[in-house]
Amino acid sequence: MIDIHSHLLPGVDDGSSSIQQTLEQLRIMAQAGTNKVYLTPHFMRNLYNNTRSATRPVFDNLLQKVKSAGVNISLELGCEFFIDNQAVETVKAENLTLGDSNYVLFESMLQQLPSDIFSMTYQLQKAGYKLIMAHPERYSNIIKSPSLAEDFLHHDIYLQINAGSLLGQYGRNIHHTALWLLDRGFAHFIASDNHGDHRMSVLAEAYNFVSQHYGDKIAEMLFESNPARIGTADKIELINHWRLPGKPVSLWHKLKRFFTGYE
Numbered sequence: 001m002i003d004i005h006s007h008l009l010p011g012v013d014d015g016s017s018s019i020q021q022t023l024e025q026l027r028i029m030a031q032a033g034t035n036k037v038y039l040t041p042h043f044m045r046n047l048y049n050n051t052r053s054a055t056r057p058v059f060d061n062l063l064q065k066v067k068s069a070g071v072n073i074s075l076e077l078g079c080e081f082f083i084d085n086q087a088v089e090t091v092k093a094e095n096l097t098l099g100d101s102n103y104v105l106f107e108s109m110l111q112q113l114p115s116d117i118f119s120m121t122y123q124l125q126k127a128g129y130k131l132i133m134a135h136p137e138r139y140s141n142i143i144k145s146p147s148l149a150e151d152f153l154h155h156d157i158y159l160q161i162n163a164g165s166l167l168g169q170y171g172r173n174i175h176h177t178a179l180w181l182l183d184r185g186f187a188h189f190i191a192s193d194n195h196g197d198h199r200m201s202v203l204a205e206a207y208n209f210v211s212q213h214y215g216d217k218i219a220e221m222l223f224e225s226n227p228a229r230i231g232t233a234d235k236i237e238l239i240n241h242w243r244l245p246g247k248p249v250s251l252w253h254k255l256k257r258f259f260t261g262y263e
């Protein structure tokens with residue numbers, strides 16, 4: 001599995017506070033089958049000024065420690081960017097993407113998505129970035145009207161659901177919203193959003209849950225193959241509801257598949 005969202009860069013945001021804590025979390029993750037983790041500290045203007053130049057030395061030091069501790073996991077430096085109207089300049093100047101890719105993992109205000117959110121996302125897309133929205137199921141607006149998530153899909157924004165949401169760790173409403181999204185195939189990635197406090201691998205638990213309820217192929221796509229496509233020319237796949245077990249394939253989808261070859 002590849003985890004594209006975690007707060008395990010020690011001492012830089014509200015995640016892991018020490019190298020020891022990070023090593024412990026990485027050990028748990030590696031033992032449960034995660035082979036690559038993107039470290040995605042928050043960038044929030046005026047609160048977490050985690051520019052790439054600030055995080056790079058911490059990351060390089062951690063790489064050495066992971067190697068000498070013998071933890072078998074590969075790491076990439078990333079960012080969870082709190083989107084605003086100056087996003088393009090900051091992301092560009094500081095390479096606040098996932099690794100060296102052009103994918104930006106972004107978040108916004110959980111209590112209220114800004115009314116101009118699609119103007120912010122469009123500015124980044126126009127500048128050549130591909131966007132992944134972190135944990136759509138945690139936004140009040142989407143909890144109230146889950147179909148709003150479809151607007152993000154229509155704006156070519158990828159959706160990353162938190163493993164813990166699927167397991168009910170953020171409460172009932174978020175749990176139901178995550179399942180609602182997954183039932184309709186509105187997800188491209190599942191990630192841990194690990195803040196350094198996991199006693200077991202939520203990613204492995206969520207993988208089992210998804211493969212049991214939605215099938216191995218979909219679990220493999222959300223936890224492995226889609227994350228592996230970041231930084232490559234390969235297209236990220238969307239689960240389509242007609243691929244879920246038991247759902248009939250509609251004529252429209254058959255025609256689309258016939259003409260485009262894309263499910």
Ligand SMILES: [Fe+2]
Nearest residue numbers: 005080134193
């Ligand atoms: Fe996060």
